[in-house]
Amino acid sequence: MKLIIDTDPGIDDAMAISYAAAASEIDLLGLTTVFGNTHVHQSSRNARYLLHRLAVEAPVAEGAPFALGRTDHAPSERVHGPEGFGDLTDIPEVGTNHSLDAAAFLVEMAKAHRGELVVCAVGPLTNIAAAMRLDPEFSRNIKRLVIMGGAVFCPGNITEHAEANIYHDAAAADEVFSSPPDTVLVGLDVTLKTLYETADFEALARRSADIGGFLRDISRFYLNFYKEIGGLEGCGLHDSTAVIACTHDGMFDMVETGVKVTTIGSEIGATRPDPSRPPIRVCRDVDGAGVVQLFTERVASLP
Incomplete structure (x- = not known):
């Protein structure tokens, strides 16, 4: 399966990209980046650092610095640390970005791999909305869009109503859902059922000293946040679950419904079923233990 991950790394993004690198059924064609x-x-x-460390030769195309109509952004330092990788702050610059921006890169790759390309968006949907604006054929050219985002049947995590990726650019998300390609939404409804605990990270590091050890080390900051805020002894495999849904949709129970995003007011970022919208597949349940096991087995195969 030909895959591009639209990402804002991010500790859980690093886990998802590592999984994609380890999964033999995934041909990772590149990463597009977004604020978040x-x-x-x-x-x-x-x-770029992650791909270098994973020994994956793939381009990185830089995308939107801000949400649609915005000129500023406050990163999630409390969750992911000041540089995105927890307590790791000395992250080297490796290589350079692709000459195309993220939206143009997505459009060109969708044309080049028409009907084959899956795009997995694990950050705000600004780049996806921009690609759809840039080329009206983009939605038809890609095989599928898989989104980590939303909380359709459960409470949010950044507010009572909203999940963080959708909240950070509610307008872009609503634009995508108003005329979506073939789309699977992997939200908090399922990702919070894939708890990855400290012991799991330690076991992973024993089996994969380099990559597993790296993920264990950067996750400590992330795990502390989950414990302080939610009293949890682990973190949801949010972005990794979305990547797994790209190839293992049989692990998920899905319902077809249109989705409307609240774009103003106190419930901004809320994702609500809307039968007047074009239907997408919303993940409602998951084999959480199976996702955790699959993630561990694949990433443990890395050095």
Whole structure:
């Protein structure tokens, strides 16, 4: 399966990209970056560093620095640390970004791999909305869009109503859902059922000293946040679950419904079923233990 991950690395993004690198059924064609967990230039640097560390030769195309109509962004330092990788702050610049920006890169790759390309968006949907604006054929050219975002049947995580990726650019998300390609939404409804605990990270590091050890080390900051805020002894495999949904949709229970995003007011970022919208597949349940096991087995195969 030909895959591009639209990402804002980010600790859980690093886990998802590592999984994609380890999965033999995934041909990772590139990463596009967006603001979110970090500023976009940090996202791009982190993405290039990750690919180098994973020994994956793939381009990184930098995308939107801000939400649609905005000129500022406050990263999630409390969740992911000042540079996106927890307590790791000395992250080297490796290589350079692709000459095309993220939206143009997505459009060109969709044309080049018409009917084959899956795009997995694990950050705000600004780049996806921009690609759809840039080329009206983009939605038809890609095989599928898989989104980590939303909380359709459960409470949010950044507010009572909203999940963080959708909240950070509610207008872009609503634009995507108003005329979506073939889309699977992997939200908090399922990702919070894939808890990855400290013991899981330690076991992973024993089996994969380099990559597993790296993920264990950067996750400590992330795990502390989950414990302080939610009293949880682990973190949801949010972005990794979305990547797994790209190839293992049989692990998920899905319902077809249109989705409307609240774009103003106190419930901004809320994702609500809307039968007047074109239907997408919304993940409602998951084999959480199976996702955790699959993630561990694949990433443990890395050095």
